[in-house]
Amino acid sequence: MMKQLLIILSLGTILLGCGSDNDGKVEDNALVEGQGGRYTGGFFVVNEPEYIKNLFPHSIIDAPSYRVAAQVYEGLMKFSQDSLYLIKGLAESYEVDTAQTTYTFHLKKGVLFHDNECFANGKGRELTAEDVKYCFTLLCTPSSNNQGFSMFQDILKGASEYYGSAKEGNKPGTDIEGIKVVDKYTVQFNLIKPNGMFLYNLARPFTFIFPKEAFDKYGLEMRVKAVGTGPFVLDKIEENLAILLKKNPNYHGVDEFGNKLPYLSGIKVRFIRDKKSEYLEYKKGNLDMIYRLPTDYMIEITEEAVKKKQEYGELQQTPEMAVHLLSFANQSPLFKNVNFRKAISFAIDRKKILEAVLNGEGYAPGIYGITPIDIFPGYNAKEIKGYGLNVDSARYYLKKAGFSDGKSLPEIPLELNSDGERNVNVMQEVKKQLKENLNLDVVLNVVTTAQLSENMTSGKADFFRVGWGADYPSPESFLWYLYGKNVPSDTTKSSYPNMSRYKNPKFDALYEKGLAALDKKEQYAYFLQAEKLAMADAPIIVLFYDEGYRLIQNKVKNFPNNAMQYRDFSNVYFVPQPAAKE
């Protein structure tokens, strides 16, 4: 017994003994200066607090997967890193006819897919219009792995018909009417009616282009095998730990000085879940950037960022495309009453919540509409009249709703998920204010995220907390939450995304007009009008607009922050730093 113990002990010592001369840091490859003061080389190390779900373009539904896939794949269009404008991706140019229903795309020539075993000789072949047709046809084919049909549903001619006839593995006899390959590098799309969102849809992960060979060879395994045309090649995946992307030597991009893109030798994505650990790793220089900083350290971070910027990197803030709401079930017996909804809306002091409860961690109090302010240039969300604290109005509407004070009302359950303690603290304050201002009794029901999402969609919750983030940069991403045409009249049936079950035909008509608008200005005008209309009905309570913080090391250049944490690493480069003090 003792002998065995001794053996185990000595084995343990040997195991612990070796490998200790490794310092665990990623050594930067030496930086090489190119044209125009740009440097090539270096590994960018970034962290995601959540592991990716699936890298297959048609199955990408979570942000971490999107951010990894966006380096490997490209679509016809993409977003600019700085202000999220639509820019050309794989398209060299495109034309839209005057009726705005025919889009003709000319593809860049000489774009190669990544070298991969799925090709006959292992060498990536050139991308052609046929690849676009193949991917978009697959996107219109029903499958449990296809979560993106809505990109083309009722937009592209023949898409819904194709989807219908391709059910249960049938192969439809005809192609999709709206997709036409004109020549090797030209593809044309025909829409049912003008749609202002179509170009946006072509920039989103569902419409990334991949080769047929890859899907045929890997099938479901495309979740971790990626073959695209992007600036980086998926090199290694160590599940839950790290993803390594290395530079694509054949990438088609070139900068304005004639340097070949990308500059970086590679990207390493780590998956540290604990925010404090992540922050410590950043301070040790093991991460090049972190976003969403740990709340407990907020004060320390803001102080230090000002004091010692030299060694600390830069603290960047931007309004984020996310809004925190309280949503009513607008068809429930109690909240059907618009005056009652207004009473509650007027009784909440959003400014106090933001300042006292959240310590300023948020962009602005939610006194306008559902669309966050200062994000979409040309969309003047501040024009929208929302609700701020006004106790007199609150009491007036409560009386008008038929309740002279809160006493005659039952307790109102408010459902939320905890997300640390942040949500609970905010809702405690809401509860307190409703008691003080309207004598309303609210009970907080803290449930799991899974339960909350079930209760919200199925109509089991009447009053609940929602955090709503945009999935692409347009006010439509927010207005969509209130679009009522798809809401079932049976309140026990599931309703998504409009979990508020707000129905207003006038709003729906304006929203649809906005979608079909011929230019952005016209579209925004319709959307703004729709949003004003909806907010007058108080179908939701906007609490506050979110803010995104990130810390970034000084050596990182050309990597502007944006409101969506959208990332395009193709133009990012490092500059050499003076040696740190000993």
Next chain:
Amino acid sequence: MLRFIFNRLLYGCVVLLGTVIVVFFIFNVLPGDPVNMMAGQRTDVATREAIAEELGLNLPIHKQLFFYLNDLSPLSVHANTEQAKEKYHYSTLFSLGSSVLAIKAPYLRRSFQTNKKVSEIISENVEGTFWLAFTAMLFATIVGITLGTFSALRQGSWIDHTLITGSVIGISVPPFVLGALMAMIFGYYLSDYTGLNSTGHLWEYIGGEKRLIIKNLILPSITLGLSPMAIIVQLTRSSMIEVLSQDYIRTAHAKGLKPIIVVFKHALKNALNPVITAVSGWLASLMAGAFFIEYIFAWKGLGSVTINAVYNLDFPVVMGATLFVALVFIITNLMVDILYGIVDPRVRIR
């Protein structure tokens, strides 16, 4: 002996079956819809229905349970098609019309969230957790027994008091507090001296190369091992004190044996029995309970995978991981029963 092992194995199978049924029903009464957790913001209703159908979530509960057990059972009935054969890798025993009776390795299905095979998820993650639990246990046992013996020999002295107080603290501090403290103190503030990282796994990519970094094991395993160590100190101490007062110890001393031989050969060997019982139970529970440690130190292991799966309602992963841990419990218990007989001949195995 063989019959004993056979009986215990059979008993183990019943426990596994019980686990399947209990976890299955707990999971089914949990509020929430797995499809909701899998679908994206823009996923249409038809796709949601397709997902539910593919996963069998639209079937009545008893059918779902039956199909799951059928997938799990080595002897099972499957459709006689190429797809089914590829899915289950079964060998046909005999054909029953359109279906076949077949034997196969238990099929744990694929994760709802990532579509990856659960068996792969477990085998990839178990290594990290095993080494973590093993080294933690090793640390706890060696240090715990040493300190416990020492404390028993110096009973009533200030060292004894300090150790006992220290171990009470060790038992009471929750692992997530301890983990955060350890990572911050030794992995960050003192990292220039200790050379340790505040996060990291056994295997890391440096540049583009995969390397074994064993020092990353030190902080998490000490953190995980501290509380069992404290318990072992207490157990060893009280058990030693009891044994040291026995007649045969006095006899050994009277024979003129060296004190060190009396303590280690005669006393400690007998005092270790309750300690082994405790230790054996913990190896399995540490494997299941390393979650916070894995979370704080960004360690890749079964604990964090399981918790994440519960959160996302990823039924196959929860089930697979639970069954795996149950299996580890059963096997360690069996081994402990056998080990008892070796350490203490007074225990007879029927």
